[in-house]
Amino acid sequence: MLRRVAALLLLPMFLLMTVQARAAVVDDRGARIALAKPPQRIVTLLPSLTETVCELGACERLVGVDDYSNWPAQVARLPHVGGVDDASIERIVALKPDLVLLSSSSRALQRLESLGVKVMGLDLKTFDDVRRALLRVSQVVGAGDAEAIWKRMNARIDAAAAALPANARGTTVYYEVSGGGYAASASSHVGAVLARLGAVNVVPGELGTVPKLNPEFVVRADPQLVMASRREIDELAARPGWHRIRAIRDKRVCTFAPAEGDVLARPGPRMGEAAEILARCLATPFSAAGRGPGWGQGAAPRRPAP
Template identity: 30%
Template sequence: MKRHGVLLVFVLLLTLVLGACAQPATPAATPTASPIVMTDGLGRTVTLAAPAQRVISLAPSNTEILYAVGAGSQVVGRDNFSNYPPEALELPGLGDFMGFSIEQIVALNPDLVLLAEIHPPELVKSLEDAGLTVFYLKNPLTMEEMYPMLITVGELTGHKAEAETLVTQLSVRVAAVQQKLANIEERPTVFYEIDGTDPSKPWTTGNGTFIDTLLEMAKAENVGRAMGSQYGQMSIEALLEADPDFILLGDANFGVTPEQVAARPGWGELTAVKEGRVLPFNDDLASRPGPRLVDGLEELARILHAVPVP
């Protein structure tokens, strides 16, 4: 009997131990992602609970940045002028600077709408009144200002590491151009045409624009600086006096050709026309503050100084 009692106690103890071992372990607490809190170009504090997965871009520069940092698959809508990269054209167009369809934007259920300096603050309010989260990117004027903007978009979309890699690649390319131009002392003069619809007073770019910044970086002098404003019309008389070495046609995107320029009244007297240095230039590479500005810098180095840049 004593032997049976001891055995019974042993079985009971073993059952308790095994039962305790069989209890499911208490799950460890799952860490929650910290919200993304950033200040935009209007000084507004913008908060996202998590990286945006459905983004609408209402500026071509923003669209290019989103694809460049690896967030292209998260873009669900665009402005009508966003045409790069080509796959962006497959997205629904939602309007342009003449006006956007707030109803269409809301219907796409975005968790972030990305604006740029081309948009008035009133558009921010309209979108926020519709219950949307809006981030406003201010235009940079230098490469050093542009790089952090790329990282900002990377953070907003969960691609910070890719954005940082992109910035490194771009800065290496810029440094390569600067090194190749380092010993150039003679700076060619350039007239950059934005709109030559009125040949007697073509529109150009002055100081305080990225086009002017790129020309400066490319060791050239922008004759448009004489206007004393960011953008304006330069008279044919002032242009003849400046007599630029090169005329770059930013309006070539709209069909303007060197032959048409040569046929304009009075333009045949310009040195750039006489010597065949009126050249088309892809304005998207100079006017959209994004990664392709580096492409624009490389192209200017090739055109103005015959520098081979890969």
């Protein structure tokens, strides 16, 4: 009888320990994140993390997001609390989050931890980072099937690659991330998708995921195709020596509308859609005479999938 009573008394403790063990996840800093129950009030400080939470089916648990999060549409109604380098600590704390998901290099991380806020730091730069973030966020949030999402995303990339014409494969590409010569290298998430599509990135991964390049580097690389956002397109041809680059000379330049640029820039669950956008650019027909889509017409604008 006494044993039975003792077992009943200890049962809640065992259940609590089980829940804690199930919720314990190690983030990209090596810090152990242990929660007694799945978080119900979540703040995200990266668009890719916002999209990851929503893709896992936990969008309704978000109580705040960074200033750049705009997909899915419902996050526009949430409080926006700054970005990687200028997050408003006061506003975040006022939201009383159970968990804040943010970059492991964010200035806000240590400050929030010192105030007793649970944080999870994640690095999102490469294609493999996307899978790791999916798995870890799914574990700590206690929602979604990360592996199923990963498989669907990869199937979509494979389908985009399979649909490309044979003559698009092997195209040398320069992908400009933002003004000032920052490029997506072969080791970036964009570089990984380009490789899956059969393209050749002229920026080697050894330079870092998003290196800042001397304009002469691109001139020497002489890519066959340039990809950039629409707001940077006028600047490219004016750079010293760039008129000699094949892509510029033959007008083989793809530009992306802001909504497309968001999909491409974010290493998150919409990488399948990113592959389709890049594939449309690679598949744009060019004649032997060099007639191409011209400036601003390489990738037709399309709204991100809901």
